[in-house]
Amino acid sequence: MKQFNVPIIYRSPLITAIKTRRRQEDKLKKDLSPTLLDFGPVQIYLARHFGFCYGVENAIEIAFRTVEENPGRRIFLLSEMIHNPQVNEDLLNRGVQFLQDTSGKQLVAFEELNSDDIAIIPAFGTTLEIEAKLNDRGIATEKYNTTCPFVEKVWNRSEQIAKSNYTIVIHGKPRHEETRATFSHAASKTASVIVNDMNEAIILSEYITGKRPAAGFYSAFKGQYSEGFDPATHLQRIGVVNQTTQLASETQAISDFLKQTMIDHYNLSEENIEERFADTRDTLCYATNDNQSAMIGLLQTPADLAIVVGGYNSSNTTHLVELCEEKLPSFFISDEDKLLSYTEILHYDRIAKKEIKTHYYLPHRQPVKILLSSGASCPDAVVENVIRKIVSFYPDAKTNPLNY
Numbered sequence: 001m002k003q004f005n006v007p008i009i010y011r012s013p014l015i016t017a018i019k020t021r022r023r024q025e026d027k028l029k030k031d032l033s034p035t036l037l038d039f040g041p042v043q044i045y046l047a048r049h050f051g052f053c054y055g056v057e058n059a060i061e062i063a064f065r066t067v068e069e070n071p072g073r074r075i076f077l078l079s080e081m082i083h084n085p086q087v088n089e090d091l092l093n094r095g096v097q098f099l100q101d102t103s104g105k106q107l108v109a110f111e112e113l114n115s116d117d118i119a120i121i122p123a124f125g126t127t128l129e130i131e132a133k134l135n136d137r138g139i140a141t142e143k144y145n146t147t148c149p150f151v152e153k154v155w156n157r158s159e160q161i162a163k164s165n166y167t168i169v170i171h172g173k174p175r176h177e178e179t180r181a182t183f184s185h186a187a188s189k190t191a192s193v194i195v196n197d198m199n200e201a202i203i204l205s206e207y208i209t210g211k212r213p214a215a216g217f218y219s220a221f222k223g224q225y226s227e228g229f230d231p232a233t234h235l236q237r238i239g240v241v242n243q244t245t246q247l248a249s250e251t252q253a254i255s256d257f258l259k260q261t262m263i264d265h266y267n268l269s270e271e272n273i274e275e276r277f278a279d280t281r282d283t284l285c286y287a288t289n290d291n292q293s294a295m296i297g298l299l300q301t302p303a304d305l306a307i308v309v310g311g312y313n314s315s316n317t318t319h320l321v322e323l324c325e326e327k328l329p330s331f332f333i334s335d336e337d338k339l340l341s342y343t344e345i346l347h348y349d350r351i352a353k354k355e356i357k358t359h360y361y362l363p364h365r366q367p368v369k370i371l372l373s374s375g376a377s378c379p380d381a382v383v384e385n386v387i388r389k390i391v392s393f394y395p396d397a398k399t400n401p402l403n404y
């Protein structure tokens with residue numbers, strides 16, 4: 001895969017050495033067992049895959065290069081470039097400004113922009129409406145477009161489905177930048193609707209079968225359907241695409257469920273299902289698949305706790321946390337500063353949507369076994385800092401944790 005010029009501050013010599021070695025030993029990425037960092041009293045098991053993905057490295061390279069090459073020009077990011085607080089903070093410190101926050105709230109009016117300004121489109125891509133507004137201000141959007149090719153792949157898949165006259169069902173978080181962008185592209189081609197989770201897929205199925213009166217559709221899916229959507233006609237032929245960072249198991253379950261709904265309602269079989277349901281495979285990206293598979297591999301190791309590092313608004317990181325929480329005490333932290341001491345940790349509660357403090361998160365017995373991973377937008381340097389902070393709580397720890 002292409003190598004990107006990512007600022008050295010985000011790299012970690014320790015983790016680069018581990019990743020390089022694992023890649024050389026397992027070129028086909030078949031071995032999902034973790035790497036053991038044995039510090040003696042504390043043993044850290046690092047997931048086989050974690051950290052910066054292709055799209056994030058590409059976006060970071062373009063953003064930092066843009067800042068370097070354009071002194072004196074105003075540079076705007078449409079919103080957070082990736083969902084990582086350190087990277088966004090670094091860009092803000094270099095004078096970059098955000099046009100919107102992650103929920104789409106306008107921070108700088110489009111009217112304030114002029115043709116000398118630069119607007120960087122983030123890795124999630126953006127909506128056609130925002131692109132048009134930038135073009136209206138005389139800002140060319142192609143040159144500083146960091147949309148990930150794996151997001152564009154979803155848009156292309158949507159276009160193919162649309163050409164065959166299917167309605168597009170997008171499984172994604174309705175307010176996430178990527179889902180908003182995918183919805184905008186899909187809706188420009190055909191009727192489209194977003195389902196957030198299995199619960200909403202079940203509700204949608206009841207409009208497909210007529211169990212619910214069509215009139216209720218508009219409040220049930222408020223803000224999640226394309227203009228002119230008619231549930232009586234637009235739910236007769238559907239295809240499903242996903243936000244690239246969804247939980248693989250949930251994505252599969254939703255797709256299977258909607259397919260079965262069509263089979264049952266229209267009395268179809270596997271042979272003629274394509275009459276009503278587009279033959280889609282999920283549109284999760286490689287990084288989501290690799291990181292979630294590696295997490296499942298990591299969770300085979302008996303351990304005392306798990307730590308997942310990443311931005312709290314990062315979808316792919318949140319799904320890694322969800323997988324961990326099914327198995328063992330799990331702590332979602334943004335960086336090493338959240339490890340307050342040997343006895344206290346500040347961590348994000350994804351249900352309550354706030355940081356909480358937990359006491360005595362590290363058990364007294366030794367060795368303590370910790371599973372560790374990070375999201376696709378988290379710099380390896382932050383993961384190394386987390387490792388070093390944990391080890392600092394054990395004065396007797398060995399300095400060389402690798403047995404090679």
Ligand code: SF4
Pocket residue numbers: 053054055056123124148149150151244245285286287288316376
């Ligand atoms: S998580 Fe996947 S889709 Fe998103 S930027 Fe990374 S590679 Fe691209």
